[in-house]
Amino acid sequence: MLYLRPDRKQPQSKDWPALFAQQAATARHPLLQTYYRAGVVKPDTPLAEVPLLALDIETTGLNPRQDAIVSIGLVPFTLTRIRVSHSRYWVVRPQRPLKTRSIVVHGITHSEIASSPDLAAVLPDLLRALAGQVVVVHCRQIERQFFALALQRLWQEGIVFPVIDTMELEAQHVRTGIRDRIAHLFGRNRRSIRLAASRARYQLPAYRPHHALTDALATAELLQAQIAHRYDPQRPVAEFWR
Template sequence: MISFPWISRSPLPPVARAYCDGTPKRLPRKTPLDQVRFVVIDAETTGFDPLKDSILSLAAAPLQAGVLPLNGLRSWLVYQRGAHLTEAVQVHGILPSDTRLGEAQARVLEEFLPVITGAVLVGHHLAFDVRMLDAALEYHFKIRLQNPMLDTAALAMRAIEAFRKSGYPGQRAPTLDEVCTLCGISPLERHTAAGDTFTTAELLMVLSARLARQLGRPLTTSDLPIDRA
């Protein structure tokens, strides 16, 4: 292959380079869960299309060894210039006047990346949040998320009989509200990034404990439906 040394990609910003260098794309199998650092995330957005919609708010909560420090929850409101009312406002309640008080998206991502570096990302229906974050990260830093990922909807389908995969076509993954109802969890500030993050973190602990009881032993990473980015 012919090399053209004068043509090269721009170096990554330090925060992006530190994230990429410090975040393995997979975990060793059989790693005990108490040795794994999880970070639960949630994003509220202007809509569902990563190509034209934007992140309005973002939250992240680290969790390790079954402990969720209350002071560990981080949340950000993202500045949006020229924001206008959309149908999504009826869900998350974030008004254009709110986003004018937010931080610049690049600054939010600069604070967010160190929080998730080296962690397993967790969310409910996580793929949507990842698509939105990937679009923002590509725009600002030319990177994508590379963390191992765990969707609590998939975990619920493994840990709860009522949600087990049936083999029938068209079976959908359970919603956050459905899993919370079955597990006896009262969602906190539903459809806010911070509230859904806290609720999903609680759900992760409950589902993990339930699965450990079923297996009769402490869990390892191979027991959970952890996927590569």
């Protein structure tokens, strides 16, 4: 599970507006063109003013090359308010067969999926919801890779989007310092940066995990808490997105 590990060194923040302008020109699919044309906020926008979108997906397994998306949850929010009332949730028929083992995790069953649309059918809605927003996830590699590969399979081109990763933010604070390095060196248990453990650090309540919408909400709450405790909400979004 290589991609579960957070990046060791801080990656350079991309120039997302430029990247979007470039993608808008080169993307072939009209929905993607529309998506990129909506653009992103300027890199110097204070985080407090950025429209955010918490996103979580449940999948048939952990390998983006073999597994597929089963459900998607979206919760729009800002640093002061989480708009649960505007959240979106889709169960989709996965492009790959559903494994019994994953049913145990996310609780979505074969019969539920049988009556669900294909990912292709929800993509127009999904891309409209994503347009102009900065996506917030817990562990960005999963969402990014699954989306890119799913689109690759459908439209023969991937997708890129700016992401704020609450797991990375947590790692910056929890997995630093000499104690953590020693623990790591000697193979001891390091402090967990998984969603539930991270939330507990901010006295956020325990939610039942592995429901795409609940996890998206949980991620939005976590970002609000992290910023309230550790960051200045007036810092530019460029310092947070990857």
